[in-house]
Amino acid sequence: MLTLALRTARTRWVTFVGSFVALALGVGLLTTMGLGLAATLDAPRRLPERFAQAPVVVKGDDVLRVPVAGGERTARLAHPGPVTPELARLLAALGPTTEDRSFPVRAEGGPKHLVGHPWSVAAFAPYTLDAGRAPHADDEVVTTGWARPGARIDTDHGPLTVVGTVTDRGFEHAVFWTDARAARLSPAIDQLVVAADPTAVEVAVQNAVRALPGRDAEVRVLTGRDRRYADPDPERDSEALLAVNAALGTAGGVTGFVSVFVVASTFAFAVARRREEFALLRTVGATPGQIRRTVIAEALLLGVAASAAGCLLGAYGAPVFVSYLVDAGLAPRWFTLGDATWPFHAAFWAGLLVALAGAVAASWRAGRVAPAEALREAAFETRTMTPGRWIVGAGLLAAGLGTLAHALLTDPSDLLHRKTYISRPMLLIVAFALLSPVLVRPLVRSIAWLPARLPGAGGMLIRENASAGTRRTAAVAAPVLVTVALAGSLLGTTATLNEAKAAEIRWRTTADHVITAGAGGFDPATIERIRAVPGTEISATAATAVHVREEGTALIRSDARAVDPAALARTARLPLTAGTITDLDDDSVIVTEEWERHTVGSTVEVWLGDGTRRALRIAAVMSIGTGGNGAYVTPANAPGATVDRIDVRLATGADPRTVGAALAEAARPAGGRVLTADRWMSENRPGTGRTTRAGLLLVLGIALLYTGIGLANTLVMATSDRARDLTVLRLAGAGRGQVLRMVAGESLLVVLVGAIAGTLVAALNLAGIRAALGVLHARGVLVIPWDALAATYGACAAVAVAAAVVPAALCLRRGAAERAGKRG
Structure with a gap:
């Protein structure tokens, strides 16, 4: 059986190519996302910056430690405490100490984020003078190169003279005063450098902290690599990677869902369109088990080849993808790929399992066709909705609506979290895709009601072809459904939440002016x-x-x-x-x-x-x-x-x-800036953060690209399978242009069916979000992103028309050549 199937494969090369492309691209996307995600799991080992040459740094309490069942929990304090004068005097008895102070500085024409320090701590970076001299008077400062020696600068601490500059080390823009002037500007000691034995310093600090009742904050003694915690924003690398990890995790999850959905749909349609072949094999004595084993063996061979090609594609695509993340500002400049190999294994086996799962599900139905029913099954689609499809589709729909209702009744705020409103639509998407054959016929007849009544047979043929080929219509509409539903749900949810937040701000603000510092x-x-x-x-x-x-x-x-x-x-x-x-x-x-x-x-x-x-x-x-x-x-x-x-x-x-x-x-x-209340609300209107919005657009871009490819694959397979029907229309007197317009109209109709189903899914998800806001007493209106939906409709329509008309034109040209040969 397998040998026979392979020998006849040349007659169905379009099906194989379509399935191969869909699976290879899916595995390639999963590999790319996996490699990017693996690179976020390890932050670079950042070295100390401001205190790279300091022996021991004592940092004021900035970490909260609270005992809980089974251990303790920690958190960063909103207002870190200083090193107390008593502790400073105690540590001074152990060895020489240097007091560090950091305070914001506003300088006309200077950098936006400018910080002041005493000059004595500059040596620990180490900062070294590259021009001028150290400050000696209260109005003299040294800068990190943003102002040259001799310059006069106006600051919020008075006019100053720049008497020297140090080489900018890249982690801060600084102004250095004399130690005495810095102490008057910022009396609190933020950190203390101690030239003493670290163990002795640790013991002294612990004894001093025990004398402070009612506080669970920790005064830290930093040595070695831990001195980086005394630097400004020491967790910026980890936080940057955490943001990239969240974005790639979301993109990877959506990519996995879309690829599994499209690949399974493509494989199922590829098997379903071979009904005539299976009918003939069953007629000549093939058993259901032989047909199933044949389909599974083909899927195994195709899955291995396509998954391997996808891994290779991902290996080349991942560096390009990482470069895009860096250039777009979604990842820090130092972000690079690592040497992880697990993404290749995960993507390969995921692709192979999806291929087998899609083929098994479709082959089970093909193998159950009885010999007496084989030709009838091949000629006309019967029982598109199988009992299994009814059960799974209805179950997922009930689960989607049930979990939504449960969340509204128990924890409506959970629906507003990003992980929830990104993952929840997927249940409804799969449910509607499985139940789409039920929706196809009424939607097609409703949409094509008017065109079918116009003069000519084109509208009627479009309607009847789409209605009769329910399985084909549902398979083509599925990728459109996914893309439209995701675009409407994700962008609509963020827009609705932003509008609700803006309404809250407007309602809560009764002031006439707002002054910001x-x-x-x-x-x-x-x-x-x-x-x-x-x-x-x-x-x-x-x-x-x-x-x-x-x-x-x-x-x-x-x-x-x-x-x-x-x-x-x-x-x-x-x-x-x-x-x-x-x-x-x-x-x-x-x-x-x-x-x-x-x-x-x-x-x-x-x-x-x-x-x-x-x-x-x-x-x-x-x-x-x-x-x-x-x-x-x-x-x-x-x-x-x-x-x-x-x-x-x-x-x-x-x-x-x-x-x-x-x-x-x-x-x-x-x-301070004085703004009217309206101006302040306008400037502080909530919006989707740049990183979040870029991440959502990345997710939707991947979904649109991949579903577009899946849509084109399915339409090419479906159109090439209709070569005989198109030739019959030409023999019946239809002109070439009429046939191509009919094919284009039918593809647009099918896209519209998918778009309506996807919009319905998005509307259900957005209705859940709006209901949650109502339960939470939040104001605002439901926002539907019609511009994004229209762009998605247009993109899907353009892909569908091109993918249907081009193969149809080639089929008509080949059919015309064959007819000419017969006449000759």
């Missing part, structure tokens, strides 16, 4: 100048965080704002479900319903932004909304937090322009 925030003097502007009421708030232990095992961080309750009540509106803003005091906190404990009057144990442990009473509870409501505390429970935003409410009769000018004048010394 520059680097370093607002100092008390600036706040008092702003408060003194006539005709205003202000609410000065600071960003902070609180941590809470939930279920005894998890340490949850909540972003928070430190506020004056009375002032906040006059300039903002909180989505409270219980309690009032003015009930907030130094012994209480405002939380959201997302907290494990959220009953007004109950007490919750929290860790403040500096690591201090407090038991606070819940004064009020807010709705969850889109997840950005956070928590509110008073300034007494936000030690170390600096005011970074001031909301201003105008008094009745106050002139907005006059008050705005006065506010701008008061805020200017601190680098």
